[in-house]
Amino acid sequence: MKMIEGGVCAAKGFSAGGIHCGIRKNRTKRDLALIVSEKKAAAAAVYTTNLVKGAPLTVTKKHISDGYAQAVICNSGNANTCNANGIEIAEQMSFLLAEKLGIDASDVIVGSTGVIGQPLDITPIKDGMAELCASVNGNGSSEAAEAIMTTDTVKKEVAVEFEIGGKICHLGGIAKGSGMIHPNMATMLVFITTDCSISPEMLQKALSGDIKNTFNMVSVDGDTSTNDMVSVLANGLAGNEMITEDNDDFKAFMKALNTVTMALCRILAGDGEGATKLLECKVEGAKTEAIAKTVAKSIICSSLTKAAMFGADANWGRVLCAIGYSGADVDVTKIDVYFESTKGKILVCKNGAGVDFSEETAKEILLEKEIDILVFLNDGDFNATAWGCDLTYDYVKINGDYRT
Amino acid sequence: MKMIEGGVCAAKGFSAGGIHCGIRKNRTKRDLALIVSEKKAAAAAVYTTNLVKGAPLTVTKKHISDGYAQAVICNSGNANTCNANGIEIAEQMSFLLAEKLGIDASDVIVGSTGVIGQPLDITPIKDGMAELCASVNGNGSSEAAEAIMTTDTVKKEVAVEFEIGGKICHLGGIAKGSGMIHPNMATMLVFITTDCSISPEMLQKALSGDIKNTFNMVSVDGDTSTNDMVSVLANGLAGNEMITEDNDDFKAFMKALNTVTMALCRILAGDGEGATKLLECKVEGAKTEAIAKTVAKSIICSSLTKAAMFGADANWGRVLCAIGYSGADVDVTKIDVYFESTKGKILVCKNGAGVDFSEETAKEILLEKEIDILVFLNDGDFNATAWGCDLTYDYVKINGDYRT
Numbered sequence: 001m002k003m004i005e006g007g008v009c010a011a012k013g014f015s016a017g018g019i020h021c022g023i024r025k026n027r028t029k030r031d032l033a034l035i036v037s038e039k040k041a042a043a044a045a046v047y048t049t050n051l052v053k054g055a056p057l058t059v060t061k062k063h064i065s066d067g068y069a070q071a072v073i074c075n076s077g078n079a080n081t082c083n084a085n086g087i088e089i090a091e092q093m094s095f096l097l098a099e100k101l102g103i104d105a106s107d108v109i110v111g112s113t114g115v116i117g118q119p120l121d122i123t124p125i126k127d128g129m130a131e132l133c134a135s136v137n138g139n140g141s142s143e144a145a146e147a148i149m150t151t152d153t154v155k156k157e158v159a160v161e162f163e164i165g166g167k168i169c170h171l172g173g174i175a176k177g178s179g180m181i182h183p184n185m186a187t188m189l190v191f192i193t194t195d196c197s198i199s200p201e202m203l204q205k206a207l208s209g210d211i212k213n214t215f216n217m218v219s220v221d222g223d224t225s226t227n228d229m230v231s232v233l234a235n236g237l238a239g240n241e242m243i244t245e246d247n248d249d250f251k252a253f254m255k256a257l258n259t260v261t262m263a264l265c266r267i268l269a270g271d272g273e274g275a276t277k278l279l280e281c282k283v284e285g286a287k288t289e290a291i292a293k294t295v296a297k298s299i300i301c302s303s304l305t306k307a308a309m310f311g312a313d314a315n316w317g318r319v320l321c322a323i324g325y326s327g328a329d330v331d332v333t334k335i336d337v338y339f340e341s342t343k344g345k346i347l348v349c350k351n352g353a354g355v356d357f358s359e360e361t362a363k364e365i366l367l368e369k370e371i372d373i374l375v376f377l378n379d380g381d382f383n384a385t386a387w388g389c390d391l392t393y394d395y396v397k398i399n400g401d402y403r404t
Numbered sequence: 405m406k407m408i409e410g411g412v413c414a415a416k417g418f419s420a421g422g423i424h425c426g427i428r429k430n431r432t433k434r435d436l437a438l439i440v441s442e443k444k445a446a447a448a449a450v451y452t453t454n455l456v457k458g459a460p461l462t463v464t465k466k467h468i469s470d471g472y473a474q475a476v477i478c479n480s481g482n483a484n485t486c487n488a489n490g491i492e493i494a495e496q497m498s499f500l501l502a503e504k505l506g507i508d509a510s511d512v513i514v515g516s517t518g519v520i521g522q523p524l525d526i527t528p529i530k531d532g533m534a535e536l537c538a539s540v541n542g543n544g545s546s547e548a549a550e551a552i553m554t555t556d557t558v559k560k561e562v563a564v565e566f567e568i569g570g571k572i573c574h575l576g577g578i579a580k581g582s583g584m585i586h587p588n589m590a591t592m593l594v595f596i597t598t599d600c601s602i603s604p605e606m607l608q609k610a611l612s613g614d615i616k617n618t619f620n621m622v623s624v625d626g627d628t629s630t631n632d633m634v635s636v637l638a639n640g641l642a643g644n645e646m647i648t649e650d651n652d653d654f655k656a657f658m659k660a661l662n663t664v665t666m667a668l669c670r671i672l673a674g675d676g677e678g679a680t681k682l683l684e685c686k687v688e689g690a691k692t693e694a695i696a697k698t699v700a701k702s703i704i705c706s707s708l709t710k711a712a713m714f715g716a717d718a719n720w721g722r723v724l725c726a727i728g729y730s731g732a733d734v735d736v737t738k739i740d741v742y743f744e745s746t747k748g749k750i751l752v753c754k755n756g757a758g759v760d761f762s763e764e765t766a767k768e769i770l771l772e773k774e775i776d777i778l779v780f781l782n783d784g785d786f787n788a789t790a791w792g793c794d795l796t797y798d799y800v801k802i803n804g805d806y807r808t
Binding site for chain 1: 452453454455456457483485486487488519520521522523630707708711712714715717719720721722724725727728729734736753756757758795796797799800801802803804805
């Protein structure tokens with residue numbers, strides 16, 4: 001398997017594009033994205049568990065209930081959530097696109113991201129539909145990735161090439177963060193495409209299995225969004241024998257999917273709102289996988305740990321504290337903690353108590369952009385990894401006045 | 405019942421004091437507090453549920469297992485937690501104090517607050533013990549309140565006078581915040597004294613019942629501390645007939661206790677690390693009390709809601725989002741939300757969807773120092789209130805470099 005360029009256009013038969021249609025006031029920021037497959041594709045998606053659900057998610061769920069879809073339309077600048085006519089607007093977006101592309105409205109996946117609770121005007125979307133459809137091309141992944149960005153500071157695209165049954169397959173995705181990120185069962189907006197041939201059932205199985213260890217282990221701010229969604233379209237153009245069961249081909253597909261989603265997780269976490277650092281917390285030696293995950297996520301979510309990392313302060317007591325209140329069954333007296341970056345690795349806590357360490361070395365390690373927090377529970381054989389970011393002045397700034 | 409001055413010295417027979425003994429480098433900051441009752445008092449306490457527990461809590465729990473205590477000693481500047489010899493040091497603190505006061509070491513409540521994982525040197529405490537004991541007096545509550553402060557910006561003292569069976573009783577407390585505040589079963593450090601006569605069992609019942617609606621409904625940053633503790637000493641000097649059952653006298657005592665703890669909650673939340681605003685979230689019309697509490701606490705804990713309040717931004721979508729991911733069983737389409745302060749009250753969300761409102765009026769309301777977030781679930785008869793604060797640049801600053 002190798003990493004390649006191309007994002008959602010890396011897979012055969014997919015094209016994409018993005019335009020500014022006028023949902024956002026800033027005319028230099030694209031706000032409407034489109035991804036199209038030249039043939040109908042197997043489709044799978046996972047959604048937020050927030051009881052307040054964006055209208056586009058309800059519509060998408062209905063549309064892909066038959067296991068297939070052919071296009072994705074997604075706007076930024078407005079979440080189309082908590083609006084009286086949200087469903088109607090999301091259906092109109094599907095209908096207008098389907099009409100222009102000559103496909104069924106029920107083969108459209110719809111996404112929206114932005115402010116909650118402000119009616120989404122269909123006019124700019126309707127007026128921009130011709131331009132949007134004209135914008136798609138085989139190199140358009142970047143424009144689509146741009147068009148779904150909100151407070152993101154970098155475009156998020158990843159793709160891989162892999163082989164199944166002698167056939168070259170491709171799988172790529174685009175994602176947006178970067179606040180209200182604390183997925184639970186599903187997450188933020190991620191659109192993935194592949195030319196691998198796989199049945200809708202196995203595609204859903206692959207996605208549902210994957211996110212438990214990838215997107216569901218990311219947190220920027222503990223706030224689970226209303227509009228989180230990850231979808232995958234698989235159009236089968238790679239020509240491999242269709243994957244219909246949990247065999248070696250399925251495992252190879254899972255590996256490709258996991259490579260892309262894990263890379264997107266790291267980009268998402270590192271570009272969390274206001275973030276200056278990517279935090280990766282690796283927990284080893286837990287009695288169960290659930291314990292390992294709970295501990296890793298508790299640390300990544302701790303405001304105090306996040307702020308300490310922003311200040312490059314080796315305040316490992318914050319880490320121990322977060323482990324202690326996580327609710328996980330651990331033996332505190334067995335815990336070892338290290339901080340690590342490209343500058344080195346330092347032991348700061350042994351058997352649940354502090355050890356002498358060089359504050360200077362620790363500072364040097366923690367001043368890097370990517371920090372690993374390594375926790376050894378020394379209590380079993382299960383591991384987990386979670387991704388997050390530091391808590392910064394800019395997070396407060398961005399969210400102190402998000403709407404204006 | 406009336407609010408009075410005096411803090412922990414308001415009740416008959418209690419004296420208090422606080423000195424700088426040298427645990428902290430800053431010589432102008434007191435770091436060692438003492439509260440003494442002239443006779444042995446019924447004692448009750450609740451503790452953090454964090455698995456990482458401060459050594460002083462373990463020692464205190466042992467000391468008051470017989471239901472009685474006579475003095476409280478508490479240092480700031482070091483939490484005496486995650487240290488190999490923590491228990492030993494906490495026992496030494498008790499012993500040194502008991503020796504000087506001529507009481508049993510097992511009648512001493514010990515508390516510590518500050519950095520986790522740095523050995524606590526007993527020397528300054530030992531050397532300062534004579535000065536500490538000499539410092540106590542009937543007006544010394546303020547000095548004790550000062551000596552337990554860490555990043556707190558205001559001293560926290562509250563007291564009330566009330567009547568039980570024709571006898572005038574008093575109950576007062578001191579508290580410290582102001583980060584790592586997200587109590588669960590117990591909280592931060594709070595020391596309460598009363599001259600009311602009440603059995604240890606009923607005192608514990610009163611305290612355990614009270615905190616569920618007071619301290620456990622406060623959150624500054626979602627981080628449950630390792631050293632949280634609330635303790636009450638009741639020395640019976642008011643001369644009322646001892647409360648030994650759940651009768652009218654007990655109810656009157658509960659009301660007094662609740663008045664003091666609720667006032668302390670508001671001060672604690674309003675003085676959360678970096679806070680510029682006190683947030684009070686009142687949830688009404690829930691199907692169960694548990695739902696009302698879950699919803700109120702989820703809103704208070706939401707980083708996005710907290711940052712929006714800092715920016716005086718009426719971004720009610722953040723509130724709906726926090727309700728949605730709280731895990732509580734609510735009907736989103738019935739929810740109404742208002743923002744309120746001394747400047748007025750404004751409806752921002754009706755039946756789960758946005759309503760037209762004046763951004764100007766909302767801004768004026770949200771620029772105040774105390775903001776009420778009112779949520780009507782319109783789904784039942786249960787209510788709850790939670791207290792928190794806004795998320796600010798200063799929270800990040802304080803915790804980006806807490807140890808140095």
